[in-house]
Amino acid sequence: MHELPMTQHILDIALEHAIRSGSSRLTDVHLVVGDLAGASFEAIEIYWQFLTRDTPAQGSVLHMRRVPLELSCPDCDARFRPAELTYTCPTCGGTGTRAVAGDEFFIEAIEVDEADPASTSPPEHRT
Ligand SMILES: [Zn+2]
Numbered sequence: 001m002h003e004l005p006m007t008q009h010i011l012d013i014a015l016e017h018a019i020r021s022g023s024s025r026l027t028d029v030h031l032v033v034g035d036l037a038g039a040s041f042e043a044i045e046i047y048w049q050f051l052t053r054d055t056p057a058q059g060s061v062l063h064m065r066r067v068p069l070e071l072s073c074p075d076c077d078a079r080f081r082p083a084e085l086t087y088t089c090p091t092c093g094g095t096g097t098r099a100v101a102g103d104e105f106f107i108e109a110i111e112v113d114e115a116d117p118a119s120t121s122p123p124e125h126r127t
Contacts, residue, residue, distance in 0.1 A: 003039055006105065007047035011057060014110050018056055023112035026057040030111075034104035035069040069102030 010031060018026045033039050041064050048062045071087060072079050075094035087097045 003043040004047050006037075006039060007044050007051055010044075010107060011048070011051050011055070013107055014057060015055060017110050018112045021112055023114060024056055025113035026052075026060040026110065027113050028061050028063060028109075028111035029057070029107060030063045030065070030109040032065050032067060032104045032106055032108045034067040034102040036099055036103040037105040039105065041066070065108065067102055067104050070100050071097040072100040073097045 010029065014026055014029050018024075031044075033041070033044075044064065045062060052058045052060060068081050070079060070081050071089075073089035073092065073094045074096050076089060076092040078089055078091040079100065080090055088095050089097055
């Protein structure tokens with residue numbers, strides 16, 4: 001189970017961006033997860049709920065986009081998405097293929113609450 005440190009890492013980056021942009025609240029984090037990252041969406045989601053507690057990211061929505069594994073064959077330049085877990089080129093049978101997509105694990109976008117509650121409190125909330 002490596003999802004916990006992965007999720008913690010994502011949260012650290014997201015919070016850093018939120019702080020740098022001067023926002024006090026994170027609303028949405030868009031994550032790109034390749035098949036090869038071997039991460040369970042369900043586990044990341046659970047850890048996200050747990051780790052964001054009492055942080056500016058509490059209540060934020062984690063969006064995850066899966067990128068299928070795609071291989072490239074250096075022998076015949078074929079690019080393919082293996083139907084099964086095989087690294088053999090379907091065009092020439094070469095076995096020296098390497099992943100050209102599917103090993104992603106990064107933040108695609110972060111959305112923050114632009115309004116700073118400290119400076120934009122509605123007048124009716126003041127006593
Ligand atoms: Zn090939």
